[in-house]
Structure formats: C-alpha cells, structure tokens
Amino acid sequence: TSARVVVIGGGYGGATVARFLRAADPRLEVTLIEPRRDYYSCAFSNAVIGGLKPYSILRFGYDGVEAAGVRLVFEKAMRVDPAAKTVRTDGGIVFAYDRLIMAPGIEFIWNAIAGYDEAAAEIMPHAWKAGPQTLLLRKQIEEMPDDGVVAIAPPTNPFRCPPGPYERASLIAHYLKAHKPRAKVIILDSKESFSKDLLFRRAWKDLYGDRIEWHGIFDYGPVIAVKPKEMVLVTEAREFRVDVANIIPPQQAPAIARDAGLADATGWCPINPVTFESRLQPGIHVLGDASIAGAMPKSAFSANAQGKVCAMQVARLLSGEAPIPTKLDNVCYSLVAPDYGISVAGVYRQGEDAIEAVEDAGGVSPIHASEKFRRSEAGYAGDWFETITRQVFG
Numbered sequence: 001t002s003a004r005v006v007v008i009g010g011g012y013g014g015a016t017v018a019r020f021l022r023a024a025d026p027r028l029e030v031t032l033i034e035p036r037r038d039y040y041s042c043a044f045s046n047a048v049i050g051g052l053k054p055y056s057i058l059r060f061g062y063d064g065v066e067a068a069g070v071r072l073v074f075e076k077a078m079r080v081d082p083a084a085k086t087v088r089t090d091g092g093i094v095f096a097y098d099r100l101i102m103a104p105g106i107e108f109i110w111n112a113i114a115g116y117d118e119a120a121a122e123i124m125p126h127a128w129k130a131g132p133q134t135l136l137l138r139k140q141i142e143e144m145p146d147d148g149v150v151a152i153a154p155p156t157n158p159f160r161c162p163p164g165p166y167e168r169a170s171l172i173a174h175y176l177k178a179h180k181p182r183a184k185v186i187i188l189d190s191k192e193s194f195s196k197d198l199l200f201r202r203a204w205k206d207l208y209g210d211r212i213e214w215h216g217i218f219d220y221g222p223v224i225a226v227k228p229k230e231m232v233l234v235t236e237a238r239e240f241r242v243d244v245a246n247i248i249p250p251q252q253a254p255a256i257a258r259d260a261g262l263a264d265a266t267g268w269c270p271i272n273p274v275t276f277e278s279r280l281q282p283g284i285h286v287l288g289d290a291s292i293a294g295a296m297p298k299s300a301f302s303a304n305a306q307g308k309v310c311a312m313q314v315a316r317l318l319s320g321e322a323p324i325p326t327k328l329d330n331v332c333y334s335l336v337a338p339d340y341g342i343s344v345a346g347v348y349r350q351g352e353d354a355i356e357a358v359e360d361a362g363g364v365s366p367i368h369a370s371e372k373f374r375r376s377e378a379g380y381a382g383d384w385f386e387t388i389t390r391q392v393f394g
C-alpha cells in the first residue's frame with residue numbers, strides 16, 4: 001500500500017526502522033523527522049574519551065538513508081496529535097500519518113541530583129549524548145593534574161547502555177596509566193551491582209591495579225547533590241572534591257513522547273511486545289531507548305534489532321496482514337583496554353505480555369580466558385561498530 005509512515009528520531013532505532021520499512025514495502029511513503037544533519041554515535045564514544053579513537057569516527061550523515069527512499073526532514077518534532085494523526089515540527093510543517101513510529105532516545109531528568117542542571121553539565125559533563133559533551137569530558141581528562149581524581153556517578157536502572165559507565169572508567173584508566181600514572185578514577189554508584197561486574201572488576205585488578213575504585217551504594221549512598229563551582233559531589237555519607245566529574249543523570253523518554261501520552265508513571269513508554277505499538281496511544285509505535293522493551297537493555301544493538309522487527313510488523317499491519325511474533329537479539333561489547341574486550345549477549349522472544357529473555361541462550365564472556373580470547377572480543381567490538389553503522393547510516 002502507499003500508506004504514510006512518519007518516523008520521529010534518526011538514531012540507531014529510527015534510521016533502521018525507516019530504511020527497513022522501505023525494504024519491506026517500497027510503496028510506503030516514509031518520512032524521517034530529525035533535527036540534526038549529523039548523528040553522533042554514543043556507541044564507541046568511550047573510545048574517544050579514552051583517546052583510542054578520533055572524534056570523527058562517531059559522526060554519520062543521512063545520505064544512505066535518503067538513498068534508500070526515505071524522505072528526510074531536518075526539523076524537530078514539536079507536537080503529536082494522536083486523534084488527528086498528525087505531527088507538527090518547529091518549522092511549522094504538519095505531517096499526516098497512517099502509522100507513527102517514535103525513536104527519540106532519552107531525555108535527562110535535570111535536578112534529580114540536586115544542582116545538576118544543563119548549566120552544571122557544562123562543568124561536570126554527562127557525555128551520555130554524544131557530541132560536544134564527549135569532547136568536553138575528553139578535554140577535561142587531558143587537562144587535569146597528574147595526580148587528579150576523575151569521578152563517575154552512574155544512575156540506577158534502567159538507563160541507556162548499562163555497561164557504558166564501566167567501559168568508560170576502564171578506558172579513562174587506560175589513558176591515565178600511560179599519561180598520568182598518579183591519577184585515579186572513582187565510581188560512586190547508585191547500585192549494588194552492575195552489568196558484567198565480575199568481568200570488569202577482575203580486568204580492572206589485572207590491568208589497572210587500584211587505579212579504579214568502585215563504590216557501590218552501600219559504601220556512601222548515591223550521589224544526591226553536586227556543587228559544580230567547588231567541583232564537589234555530595235553522597236549521603238560524605239562529600240568528594242574531584243578534578244573531573246562525570247555525572248550520568250537518571251533518564252526518561254523525551255518530552256515529544258511524554259507529551260503525546262505515550263509514557264507511563266515510570267517515565268518510559270509501554271508497548272505491545274510484538275508490534276511495538278503503544279499500549280496507551282493506538283497507531284503510534286515506540287522503539288529504542290524510549291520504550292519499555294521488557295528484558296532487552298537500552299542499547300544501539302537492541303534499537304537496531306527492534307527497528308528491523310518493527311518495520312516488518314508495521315508493513316504487515318498496513319497491508320492487512322497479522323503480525324508474526326519473532327525473536328530479537330542483543331550483544332553489548334565493552335572495551336576494558338584497546339586489546340581487551342568482554343561481552344554480554346541475549347536472545348529474546350516476543351511474548352504475549354512482554355519481550356522476554358530466552359532461557360539458556362546468550363551469556364557473558366568467560367571469567368577465565370586467554371589474552372588471545374580477550375583480544376578477539378576487542379576485535380569483534382570494532383567489527384560490530386563498523387557493521388551496524390554501515391547498515392543504519394551507510
């Protein structure tokens with residue numbers, strides 16, 4: 001059919017679903033609304049922060065998406081009217097849709113940590129959306145004193161990229177080991193455990209000695225406030241004065257999704273596990289970080305997998321066919337050092353109520369493995385980044 005599908009957000013989820021809709025049915029009119037002409041990937045941004053890779057590897061344009069027959073509109077979606085089935089942009093254009101797909105990523109909950117607002121993020125970067133924030137954190141690490149302290153404050157679950165803060169700590173420590181051997185990284189966590197923690201902590205001990213100090217919630221409590229002018233982090237138990245502070249604030253679905261009535265009390269968007277159609281607003285699908293995708297983590301790999309499945313299901317719905325439940329997968333690679341990679345993999349089924357983990361499928365890297373094994377996994381991480389970005393943007 002020549003139905004109209006509008007996609008909001010041209011990241012890993014949105015660009016994938018737009019392309020795969022066109023592949024599923026070339027008669028579909030697919031419009032992708034995205035405010036920026038360049039996408040900066042969060043995946044691999046920790047390698048830039050650690051000085052392993054140049055910033056330029058993170059940048060992608062939309063020529064490939066356009067060449068796939070997707071109409072690109074470089075504007076910000078401002079308002080969705082679910083009853084009228086329209087989207088209005090900041091340029092005042094109104095798009096009518098038969099189906100709307102939202103993949104707008106995340107928004108930070110400012111001041112959830114007292115004092116941590118947009119102005120504070122210019123002093124204490126989050127670097128949890130790639131772009132200038134990535135460069136700011138990199139610059140601060142390069143310029144800090146030789147015996148300085150970098151603090152990382154990760155949020156509670158769920159959040160974008162569960163292993164991300166710990167990969168970041170690793171690659172910062174890798175840089176410090178070579179360039180500022182007296183400096184260290186402290187992680188003031190809001191959790192008592194984290195993704196791949198046994199693997200990370202073992203690798204830290206082997207590679208970085210006591211250069212990385214992890215404090216779970218039972219040590220000092222979560223970071224509850226910041227004082228950017230004094231470079232102070234306040235936990236329940238005490239204050240920490242540091243040289244670089246990377247605050248990763250709690251997150252929620254962006255305003256464009258919340259204002260359209262797509263989010264529940266958790267701040268994220270509940271969906272039908274087979275079609276990704278909103279449980280709250282018929283005709284609107286949500287995927288990627290903004291959605292509640294059951295057992296799947298908020299990752300680029302997941303957003304891409306969801307984009308492909310959602311495209312298939314929406315194409316079927318639009319041609320009057322029943323959706324078919326299928327399986328999805330996810331692998332999150334983390335670099336602990338340039339030649340030391342670890343991973344966690346999962347396989348998921350589209351159940352009746354939720355996307356569920358398939359038992360006894362997937363798993364994590366072995367806790368004991370040869371150097372060669374870790375080097376291979378680091379190689380797979382790089383290969384994955386090349387493959388996925390070519391598929392989504394190339």
Ligand code: FAD
Nearest residue numbers: 009011012013042043077104105161288289298299300301
């Ligand atoms: P995004 O990729 O953020 O895309 C959302 C898009 O929507 C953006 O382009 C934005 O401009 C646009 N948008 C927002 N609001 C509007 C609006 N109103 N109108 C129009 N457009 C709008 N994942 C992995 O799989 N592997 C990794 O190794 C990995 N490493 C990571 C490292 C770090 C440090 C971080 C922070 C994340 C990492 N991730 C990784 C996670 C990954 O980046 C996200 O899960 C992924 O980007 C989610 O895709 P998305 O499409 O939901 O959102």
